[in-house]
Amino acid sequence: MHPSTWRIAWRNLGRNKRRTGLALLAIAVGQFALLATNGIMRGYVDNIRLAITGPMVGHVQVHAPEWREERALDLVISNVDEAAAAIRQDPAVLNAGARIYAPVLVAPEQDAYAAVVVGVDADVESQEFGLLSGLDAPLEDGAVLIGYLLARRIGAEPGQEIAVVGQGADGSIANDLYTIRDIIKSPADIVNQTGIVMTMADAQYLLVMPGQAHEIVVRTTESGQAEALAARLAELPALAGTEVVDWKQIVPEIVLILDMVDYVGYFVLVLVLIAAVAGIANTLMMSTFERMHEFGMLLALGSRPSRIVHMIMIEAVLIGLLGVLVGTFLGYGFEFVTSGTGIDMASWGGSGAEVEDLAFKGLNLPLHIFPRLEYSDSVLGLVAVTITSLLAAIWPATIAGRLEPMEAMRA
Amino acid sequence: MPAETLVAARDITKVYNTGHINVQALRGVSVDIHEGDFMNIVGPSGSGKTTLLNLIGALDVATSGELSVLDKDISALSKRQRADLRLHSIGFVFQAYNLVPVLTARENVEFVLELQGVGAERRRRAHAILDQLGLGDLADRRPNELSGGQQQRVAVARAVASRPRLVLADEPTANLDGENAEILLRMMRALNEEHGTTFIFSTHDPRVVAHARRVVTLVDGRVAKDEEREPLRPVNHRGITQED
Numbered sequence A: 001m002h003p004s005t006w007r008i009a010w011r012n013l014g015r016n017k018r019r020t021g022l023a024l025l026a027i028a029v030g031q032f033a034l035l036a037t038n039g040i041m042r043g044y045v046d047n048i049r050l051a052i053t054g055p056m057v058g059h060v061q062v063h064a065p066e067w068r069e070e071r072a073l074d075l076v077i078s079n080v081d082e083a084a085a086a087i088r089q090d091p092a093v094l095n096a097g098a099r100i101y102a103p104v105l106v107a108p109e110q111d112a113y114a115a116v117v118v119g120v121d122a123d124v125e126s127q128e129f130g131l132l133s134g135l136d137a138p139l140e141d142g143a144v145l146i147g148y149l150l151a152r153r154i155g156a157e158p159g160q161e162i163a164v165v166g167q168g169a170d171g172s173i174a175n176d177l178y179t180i181r182d183i184i185k186s187p188a189d190i191v192n193q194t195g196i197v198m199t200m201a202d203a204q205y206l207l208v209m210p211g212q213a214h215e216i217v218v219r220t221t222e223s224g225q226a227e228a229l230a231a232r233l234a235e236l237p238a239l240a241g242t243e244v245v246d247w248k249q250i251v252p253e254i255v256l257i258l259d260m261v262d263y264v265g266y267f268v269l270v271l272v273l274i275a276a277v278a279g280i281a282n283t284l285m286m287s288t289f290e291r292m293h294e295f296g297m298l299l300a301l302g303s304r305p306s307r308i309v310h311m312i313m314i315e316a317v318l319i320g321l322l323g324v325l326v327g328t329f330l331g332y333g334f335e336f337v338t339s340g341t342g343i344d345m346a347s348w349g350g351s352g353a354e355v356e357d358l359a360f361k362g363l364n365l366p367l368h369i370f371p372r373l374e375y376s377d378s379v380l381g382l383v384a385v386t387i388t389s390l391l392a393a394i395w396p397a398t399i400a401g402r403l404e405p406m407e408a409m410r411a
Numbered sequence B: 001m002p003a004e005t006l007v008a009a010r011d012i013t014k015v016y017n018t019g020h021i022n023v024q025a026l027r028g029v030s031v032d033i034h035e036g037d038f039m040n041i042v043g044p045s046g047s048g049k050t051t052l053l054n055l056i057g058a059l060d061v062a063t064s065g066e067l068s069v070l071d072k073d074i075s076a077l078s079k080r081q082r083a084d085l086r087l088h089s090i091g092f093v094f095q096a097y098n099l100v101p102v103l104t105a106r107e108n109v110e111f112v113l114e115l116q117g118v119g120a121e122r123r124r125r126a127h128a129i130l131d132q133l134g135l136g137d138l139a140d141r142r143p144n145e146l147s148g149g150q151q152q153r154v155a156v157a158r159a160v161a162s163r164p165r166l167v168l169a170d171e172p173t174a175n176l177d178g179e180n181a182e183i184l185l186r187m188m189r190a191l192n193e194e195h196g197t198t199f200i201f202s203t204h205d206p207r208v209v210a211h212a213r214r215v216v217t218l219v220d221g222r223v224a225k226d227e228e229r230e231p232l233r234p235v236n237h238r239g240i241t242q243e244d
Helices: A003-012 A017-056 A080-088 A148-154 A189-194 A200-206 A223-234 A252-290 A292-300 A305-341 A375-401 A405-410 B049-056 B079-089 B105-115 B121-132 B148-161 B178-195
Strands: A060-063 A093-107 A113-120 A143-147 A161-167 A173-184 A195-199 A215-220 A243-246 A357-360 A363-366 B005-018 B021-034 B038-042 B064-069 B090-093 B166-170 B198-202 B214-219 B222-228
Touching: A003 A305, A003 B105, A017 A223, A017 A252, A017 A305, A017 A375, A060 A223, A080 A093, A080 A215, A093 A200, A113 A148, A113 A161, A113 A189, A113 A200, A143 A148, A143 A161, A143 A189, A148 A173, A148 A189, A173 A195, A173 A200, A189 A195, A195 A200, A215 A223, A223 A243, A252 A292, A252 A305, A252 A375, A292 A305, A292 A405, A305 A375, B005 B049, B021 B049, B021 B198, B021 B222, B038 B049, B038 B178, B049 B064, B049 B166, B049 B198, B079 B090, B090 B148, B105 B121, B105 B148, B121 B148, B148 B166, B148 B178, B166 B178, B178 B198
Parallel strands: A113 A195, A143 A173, B038 B198, B038 B214, B090 B166, B166 B198
Antiparallel strands: A060 A215, A060 A243, A093 A113, A093 A161, A093 A215, A143 A195, A161 A173, A357 A363, B005 B021, B005 B064, B214 B222
């Protein structure tokens, strides 16, 4: 292609600075909106994924076959220590901890309240992403942690002694006294609302479940491989007779939300493309009609129509690329500023209520979001706008390509 | 040895269809134009001057008759072949300068050379012709930074830079004052006499006619008169680059 074709196309952008500027602005704002939306959505998805695959569900869970539907006390994994040890042999497993859940009554004074005992492997759950992650010191036998909403409801305070009464797995009456070690706020909403968290040994003793648990929560180093890990673990002899499922099977509603978030990104991309098409096509059409005489002159001098077409195509792509470049710069600037401090989405509610988190399906989803962009976000906008720019140029380029020199010069 | 015939027109007609009305712009024009001619096509408005010039320049095709330009039958050429003929053999000077506004004077001159595939040499050639036409210092200015006379000289430089055998000029002095028109015409006379470039003007400007060695008069689309003559004004070769 002739150098002057590029030169003329480039300099033509400056002929009507206001018009070109408006087209660039439309595309830049669109690209910025795409990146900002994708960044916020990805930050939100990160929150959800971390909450699910971290403290709440883990990447893979092991249960007795009907436990997920019935959640009956006697639907247990019998050889839980042996099963957990076998699971930890898989190189992709970060950790594996057993849990027990049982409905009880808790009585700090005279009155009793409904609650749920959550027995945990304190060592495992104290690690990063665990239910007790961030706890000052390990949880010891005889001590319990109380969800902050339950504590508020029953008026419990750290150091206070509470009575826990329930039914053992063998049908006997289960009761004991525990000291409240601390009041916790957990990503698991069920813990906040009703949870009395105690060590696995205490829970097994209280509920008469020696060597037993209701589930084993497995976390992996490769979060994208949860399904494959579940399939591998299901083959272990130590897990024979159990159900092994990955997190997507456990909370399909959340998976649906995550998929919807992706669609929001595509929806914004479509809006960006519409803005790009409208901006570029309008600019090029006006520019083409204004320059009919000039195109006629170029044809008269011996230019081939294809050269005029190339010129218009190049102008279109230049407008698109410049707009995307400006929008990308703004988008990454937005990410740079907000990724460190985060965005408090709760404060956008404007209700004045002290909302910090959003609970859904037993999950506590933080509303403080840290936008995160991926390389593919800007590339997607770049490629899409470039293609769109070329599409937007087809009409004006076709008009210009069919010009006869004399007719065009009379225009 | 007689000069070579560059343009041979035989009984050519041109009819424009403007909606329901057919306008007959040329009604059987026959004319031969020879190499080295410095020729004017004159006549009142609507007499067919520009139409004839456009046909010779392969910008349009005659409705009937035979038109041969540089031994090529124009009516038999495709759109692309006509573009190639214009590019390689014909230079154009238009009434309204018609420079590319976003290119500098030098880039405008280089433009046609680039289309012709001239490589690194084109910049030197552009500078040389601009120098010759007294525009060397203005080479890097854009058209809007030049006066009308300067722009038209750039247009002439562009038309002759590729050394075409034929230069067609449609009312080249229409927008110029007397002084600039005279400078421009002297330049073209000099190029004609020094390089043998054939110039054909469509004009009704007596200033242009004063320089012509041949004047073809069109009336109502027909050749009314075709006369050879001595130019009324001599050209001072040494003065062509000075705005005297």
